[in-house]
Amino acid sequence: MSPKRSAASVRGPLAEYVPGFVQELSRLGYSKSAAKRQRQLVTQLSAWLEDEHLGLRELTAAGTEAFFQRRRDAGRANLRTPCALDPLLAFLRRSGVPEPEPPPTTDPALLFLERYRGYLRRERGLVEGTVRFYAHIAGLFESSVAGSDGPDFTHVTAGQVAQFAEAVCVGRGLSSARQAISALRSLLRYLRWEGGTVEALDQAVLSVAGWHTGGPRPVDPEQVGRLLSSCDRRRPLELRDYAVLVLLARLGLRGGEVVALELGDIDWRAGDFVVRGKGRHHERLPLPAEVGAAVAAYLRDGRPPSDSRRVFLRHYAPVHGLAGTGAIRSVLQRACARAGIAYISPHRLRHTAATEMLRAGAPLAAITQVLRHHSMTTTSAYAAVDPDRLRTLARPWPGAAA
Known part of the structure; x- marks a missing residue:
């Protein structure tokens, strides 16, 4: 269907955007049948907006719930919730249509949480998942001490803090x-x-008692080999998964660091790359031959066409950068299933990379740099898994016989 014909058959406020949206669906890798369903959805939505005398400002989950309720009542088998509008909304934002502003709130608790989220993003540089979790805990604490007039922390006591700390655990x-x-x-x-409190109440929060038995749990090298060998590198999807697994197992990257890797981060001539780590810290690491070959093979033979700068992309439409660490866990789940082994988390592969570097004779200072730990004390935990290596690191007990 041509863009002109596509636009002519649509009425309502979305009509002018349909031709570009159809082209966008093609660019994002949608099949003809999936693109057709999306176009039909937009056609019906645009007509509904016109009939209800609504505009683009009402394109929100709440504003379109009545439209999707009608689809569900009609027995539609797919595109039944406002989430179905994600591709359209993303296209509209890129086309310059401003995002509808949320209705202003005067709720003191919501305003407080919004200020706190802003602080976590701007001052602490935390990733969005951590911001959500910290804001969730803040909301629970606010509810536990709030008075009838909203959040007032000036009279919070150490006892209340200790009581909440116990309850939240x-x-x-x-x-x-x-x-x-x-x-x-x-x-x-x-x-x-x-300025919400005068006392340093954070000092009233005791650490959680407990310990992990056995220290870091590296994966047996034979299992790592099975994990990597499970990828059929003749298939583009598994070519991508293999490159992801090599980065996790050989360099100990965190899942979020793999997701955030961009094309411009890799300096092929210098043989190194930039890691976008925690707290927005960017650090440069060497790119070993095995890792570089795996990433290059994916970029050459497996990566779908896209204007995204992310190295690793979704294999199916919409084709864009991986959404988050959940995608990395999915890569590992598939690989473990193919290899016939129990699920291995990305963090265990990080432990494995550190342990193998230690066994190969790398000094703790070098491993600390690769893992981007702030302190060598954190890295020293990996020495405990190799008693022979641990003996070379141990200092003599004061006063012991020479």
């Missing part, structure tokens, strides 16, 4: 509890910085 595992306590400390420091 109930039902959580050790790692999750520690994250919640870290989020609480962050909030209390922010409150003092903002």
Whole structure:
């Protein structure tokens, strides 16, 4: 169907955007049948907006819920929720249509949380997933101490803080509890910085008792080999997965760092690349031959056409950069299933990379640099998995016989 004919058959406020949207769907790798369904959805939505005397400002989940409820009542098998509008909304934003502004709020609690999110993004440089979790803990704390007039932290006591810290850890595992306590400390420091409290209440938050048995748990090299060998590199999807796995297993990159890798981050001539790490820290690492060959093979033979600058893209429409660390976990789930082994997390492969570097004789300082730890103390935990190597690092006990 030609763009002119496509536009002529649509009425309503979306009519002028249909030709460009159809071309965008093709660019993003949608099949003809999927693109046709999207176009039909936009046609019906545009007519509904016109009939209801609504404009593009109402293109929100709440504003279009009645439209999708009608689709569900009619027994539609797909595109039944406002999430179906994601491709259209992304196209409209790129076309210069401003995003509808959320209705202004006067709720003091919501305003406080919005200020806190802004602080976490701007001042702390936290990634969006961490911002959401920290804001969630902040909302729980605010609810636990709020009065009838909204959030007032000036009279919060150390006892209330300790009581909340205990309550928020109930039902959580050790790692999750520690994250919640870290989020609480962050909030209390922010409150003092903002002037909401006078006392340094973060000092009233005790650390979570507990420990991980056995230290870092590296993956057996034989299992890593099976994991990598499970990828059929004749297939573009598994060519991508192989490159992802090599980055995780050989260099110990975090899942988010693999997702964030961009084409311009790799300097092929110098043989190194930039890692976009935690807290917006950018650091340059060497690119080993095995890792470089895997990434180059994907870029040459497996990466779909796209104007995205991300190295690793979705294999199916819409073709764009991987959405987050969940995509990396999916890569590992598929590889583990093919290899017939239990699921291995990205962080265990990070442990594995560190352990193998240690066993190969790399000094702790070099491993600390590769893993981008802030302290060599963190890296030294990996020495515990290799007793022979640990003996070479141990210092003599004071006063012991020479």
